[in-house]
Amino acid sequence: MQPVIYLAFVDDWEVRGNGTGDPRVLQFEPMRKLVKIFNRHGIRGSFNAEVMQQLTYRDQQERFPELKVIADEWEQVVMRSFRQGHDIQLHLHPQWLGASYQGRGNWKLGGDWSILNYPPQQIRAILLTGKQYLETLLRRIDPAYACVSFRAGSWCAAPSDSLMYILSELGFIFDMSIVAGIRNDTPQVKLDYTQCEEPFVPYYPNMTDARRVSRSIEPIVCIPTNSFSGARLALLRRDFGKTCLALQRRARNLRNGNAGAPPASSRGRSGDEWTNKGESGALGLLKRVIKRYVLGQVHIADVSRLNYAMMRQMMAHIRRQAARSGLPNVPVILENHTKDIHDFSDIERFVAEVALSPDVKTVTLTEIANGLRSGIFKARAA
Ligand SMILES: [Zn+2]
Numbered sequence: 167m168q169p170v171i172y173l174a175f176v177d178d179w180e181v182r183g184n185g186t187g188d189p190r191v192l193q194f195e196p197m198r199k200l201v202k203i204f205n206r207h208g209i210r211g212s213f214n215a216e217v218m219q220q221l222t223y224r225d226q227q228e229r230f231p232e233l234k235v236i237a238d239e240w241e242q243v244v245m246r247s248f249r250q251g252h253d254i255q256l257h258l259h260p261q262w263l264g265a266s267y268q269g270r271g272n273w274k275l276g277g278d279w280s281i282l283n284y285p286p287q288q289i290r291a292i293l294l295t296g297k298q299y300l301e302t303l304l305r306r307i308d309p310a311y312a313c314v315s316f317r318a319g320s321w322c323a324a325p326s327d328s329l330m331y332i333l334s335e336l337g338f339i340f341d342m343s344i345v346a347g348i349r350n351d352t353p354q355v356k357l358d359y360t361q362c363e364e365p366f367v368p369y370y371p372n373m374t375d376a377r378r379v380s381r382s383i384e385p386i387v388c389i390p391t392n393s394f395s396g397a398r399l400a401l402l403r404r405d406f407g408k409t410c411l412a413l414q415r416r417a418r419n420l421r422n423g424n425a426g427a428p429p430a431s432s433r434g435r436s437g438d439e440w441t442n443k444g445e446s447g448a449l450g451l452l453k454r455v456i457k458r459y460v461l462g463q464v465h466i467a468d469v470s471r472l473n474y475a476m477m478r479q480m481m482a483h484i485r486r487q488a489a490r491s492g493l494p495n496v497p498v499i500l501e502n503h504t505k506d507i508h509d510f511s512d513i514e515r516f517v518a519e520v521a522l523s524p525d526v527k528t529v530t531l532t533e534i535a536n537g538l539r540s541g542i543f544k545a546r547a548a
Contacts, residue, residue, distance in 0.1 A: 169494055171498055172537070179213045179257070183320065188271060189239075213254050216257045216259055253532050255313060256315070261276075280320060290332045293336055297337075297338075317391070324375050334385035343391070392501075394484075495543055497529065
């Protein structure tokens with residue numbers, strides 16, 4: 167029997183990891199556009215609102231009134247989406263701790279990028295503050311609203327002696343920070359999810375190392391954010407198309423006599439913050455090329471980074487994994503970054519197709535939490 171796939175369109179809603187980028191350009195505008203697309207096709211999306219940025223803006227708005235304008239709009243956009251049936255859940259980038267405002271939209275971030283590098287009491291305090299902030303805001307609209315799911319900033323959730331215990335103690339039903347197959351070794355982020363024991367279905371995590379499946383039932387569930395490998399040809403086509411477009415744009419700009427680079431304050435600078443150690447420079451480039459087009463790399467199921475052909479490959483992979491799981495109902499979590507969407511047309515085409523698929527139902531994160539509670543969705547133990 168073909169299982170029913172409960173697909174959650176999830177978005178990490180934030181500016182760049184280094185604090186650059188205009189929230190209006192990277193967050194407010196694309197969220198409004200995305201919500202319109204979801205509404206047109208009768209789908210409800212979920213947004214993991216990064217709250218550390220917002221709490222920092224609120225914290226400093228007395229000294230810098232321009233921050234209050236942005237923070238107010240942040241709340242309006244979130245509340246408007248929520249009122250239309252879209253879900254809002256918790257996402258946290260602790261690098262905003264100790265941030266100092268430099269004026270003109272520029273920030274200097276002071277904190278460590280991984281929540282795992284903070285002492286347990288501080289992890290608890292950060293999570294509680296974020297959860298309470300979202301619940302206070304959204305219970306004005308729906309008194310039953312609860313923050314039930316978590317995705318860690320930069321995916322940093324394991325191993326940890328405390329994070330899973332704290333999440334369950336604070337009432338989180340599930341975590342979706344694990345992405346099987348990814349590895350980061352950058353100055354800011356070190357994580358290794360290449361040996362995860364469960365890449366697809368919900369599972370009870372080993373409470374001190376969520377990459378492993380527990381032998382027993384635990385007070386919290388992990389649902390991996392979907393990932394898939396391969397798609398080499400589609401990737402090559404996408405990158406080739408992108409390169410041609412960039413070259414055309416550059417030639418046009420040169421003809422018109424302008425450099426064509428967007429101002430740093432609008433889209434921000436992602437820079438090399440996600441380049442792994444040993445993968446920069448000419449030799450690093452060669453390594454990346456081989457990994458991408460010859461060996462086949464692991465892709466996070468992040469629709470902002472995929473073209474339509476890759477989204478279809480992702481969906482075929484999801485269907486194969488769902489059939490193999492033997493479960494009648496399988497929740498699957500996708501990823502998106504509003505800040506990285508340049509072209510909404512492929513996303514809309516994919517959303518429209520999913521909306522018409524008889525074996526796929528779209529759900530919010532709150533609905534997944536309810537399904538775990540009611541037993542529609544089963545988590546596995548080892
Ligand atoms: Zn994030």
